[in-house]
Amino acid sequence: MEHKYSIAGFKVSVSLPDEWDADTLLPSFRAFHGKNEGKQETLLKCTVYASAERNVAMPSGELIENTLSDMGYVSLYKEAEGYCVTLSAEQGGTLHVMQADRCFSVVSVFLHADDKRAGHALSSLLRIAYSQAVLYRDAVSIHASAVFCENRAFLFMGKSGTGKSTHSALWLKYIPGTELLNDDNPTLRIVNGRVYAYGTPWSGKTPCYKPLSYPVGGMVRLKQAPVNRFFRQKEVEAFITLFPGCCVILQDAELRACLYDTLIRMVEQTPVGMLECRPDEEAVLLCRDMLLQTDK
Structure with a gap:
C-alpha cells in the first residue's frame, strides 16, 4: 500500500506491505501524511519489503564510510548503479538494507519487521535518502535546532553538546511568541529567490513534527564561551559556518556541487553569524538583535 507525504513541499512516497500500519511504523510522519497539493513532482519513491520474505540484495560495491550516530551503525557503499546503505541499532545487530539509485530518487528498503527498532530504522533510512535527494532541488537538510517567531525562522547550529536545543529553549522562554519548528533536522529550501525553513519528521530526541515553513531570519553557529559575543559572517565565512551542518555524501562530486551552489545562494x-555565548537571556537578546540588524 502506498502512503504519500509532503515534506518541505516535496512528495515522498512510501509503499509498505499491506499488513503493515504506516502510522505505527512511522509515527513522526503522521502530520505530513496526505498533504500533497497541486501537481508536485515526486522527490523520493521508497518501496519497503519484509526481509524475511525476500532475498536481500547485500552490498557488493566499495565501502565509502562507516558512521555511528543517533541512527545507529550506518555503512555506505558505492555501487555500479547507485548506493547501498546498511543500518543496525547495535554493532553486529539486525541489519536493515537500503538500495538506492545514484540520485536517491528511487529506493528499496529491506526491513526486519520483527526488530523492535524497525520503525526507527526505516525513518533513519528515509532520512538518509531524503537528505541527498533534496540537494538536486535547491534544498538542504541541515543539522540544527530551529525556532520561529514573528513569521520568521531562526536556526542554531553547532557540534553535539554545544547547546543548540538549550539556546532554542531560551528563545522560547525569553522571546514572547516563539515556538519550536524542529530540533534536529529542518530543511532549508530556496523558493522564488528566498530561503525558507521547513519542519520535518526528523527532530532528534525532541518530538517536534510540524508541517510548517517560514522565511529564514538568520542562521547562527554556537560556541560555548564565558562572554556573549556575536560575529556576523559573510560570503566565504558564512559558507564555512553553514557547511559542516549540511547532509551530503562528500565523495559524490555531483551531490557536492549541488550543495555548494545552493549554499552560496543561501548565504547571499x-x-x-557566529555566537560565542553563555546559556542565558543576554545571549538570546544579543543574538536576536544582531540578526534583526542584518536582516535583509
Whole structure:
C-alpha cells in the first residue's frame, strides 16, 4: 500500500506491505501524511519489503564510510548503479538494507519487521535518502535546532553538546511568541529567490513534527564561551559556518556541487553569524538583535 507525504513541499512516497500500519511504523510522519497539493513532482519513491520474505540484495560495491550516530551503525557503499546503505541499532545487530539509485530518487528498503527498532530504522533510512535527494532541488537538510517567531525562522547550529536545543529553549522562554519548528533536522529550501525553513519528521530526541515553513531570519553557529559575543559572517565565512551542518555524501562530486551552489545562494540571501555565548537571556537578546540588524 502506498502512503504519500509532503515534506518541505516535496512528495515522498512510501509503499509498505499491506499488513503493515504506516502510522505505527512511522509515527513522526503522521502530520505530513496526505498533504500533497497541486501537481508536485515526486522527490523520493521508497518501496519497503519484509526481509524475511525476500532475498536481500547485500552490498557488493566499495565501502565509502562507516558512521555511528543517533541512527545507529550506518555503512555506505558505492555501487555500479547507485548506493547501498546498511543500518543496525547495535554493532553486529539486525541489519536493515537500503538500495538506492545514484540520485536517491528511487529506493528499496529491506526491513526486519520483527526488530523492535524497525520503525526507527526505516525513518533513519528515509532520512538518509531524503537528505541527498533534496540537494538536486535547491534544498538542504541541515543539522540544527530551529525556532520561529514573528513569521520568521531562526536556526542554531553547532557540534553535539554545544547547546543548540538549550539556546532554542531560551528563545522560547525569553522571546514572547516563539515556538519550536524542529530540533534536529529542518530543511532549508530556496523558493522564488528566498530561503525558507521547513519542519520535518526528523527532530532528534525532541518530538517536534510540524508541517510548517517560514522565511529564514538568520542562521547562527554556537560556541560555548564565558562572554556573549556575536560575529556576523559573510560570503566565504558564512559558507564555512553553514557547511559542516549540511547532509551530503562528500565523495559524490555531483551531490557536492549541488550543495555548494545552493549554499552560496543561501548565504547571499540570509544573515549568518557566529555566537560565542553563555546559556542565558543576554545571549538570546544579543543574538536576536544582531540578526534583526542584518536582516535583509
